[in-house]
Amino acid sequence: MKEDLENLTIGAFAKAAxxxxxxxxxxxRKGLLLEPDRPYGSIRRYGEVDVARVKFVKSAQRLGFSLDEIGELLKLEDGTHCSEAAELAAVRLADVRARLADLARMEMVLSKLVSECCAQQGHVSCPLIDALHGG
Known part of the structure; x- marks a missing residue:
């Protein structure tokens, strides 16, 4: 399988990643991935290291890191800068916790409004629509 991930064209590289x-x-263009040299009269080739790097970037994106933050993490990827990586992750964690708190507040308000809608009877203004209008 390792031979399959060496000497890849950009299309095969993209598929593998x-x-x-x-x-x-x-x-x-963002500097997250090097562009290999193009041998004279030939096309660029990519390998397993390039595939692993793209997968690293995608994994970091799924955790909410921005491309700039991922660039910083890539500079630390030799594994000897754990404290610096932890600082970047701590900032991301604080952001995630703040978003979770916002989502919890949103859930509470929406739940209340849905309950009020279900409790209304007759020709009364919808509490959800009224709240969204600022009522």
């Missing part, structure tokens, strides 16, 4: 070709080019 689970992204599209434009994502590869975008990551190259």
């Amino acid at each position: 689970g992204v599209n070709v434009e994502t590869i080019r975008f990551y190259q």
